[in-house]
Amino acid sequence: MTKEQIMRRLDCSEQYALKMMQWAENEQELRILVAQKNHELLTRDAITEFGGYEHG
16 A cells, blocks of 8 residues: 555545554555544544633
8 A cells, every 4th residue: 555545545644644654564454554544534523612712
């Protein structure tokens, strides 16, 4: 899996894609890691803010 493929699939920066390639010890591990991150992006809830913020 290339850096460009990771960047396209996860819509991430070049630095993040390179880090993922460093974390994985082999091609299969990299594919699993990318699939896990992709699943996280698809299923994770958006950030929810509670309450307001007043400038004082």
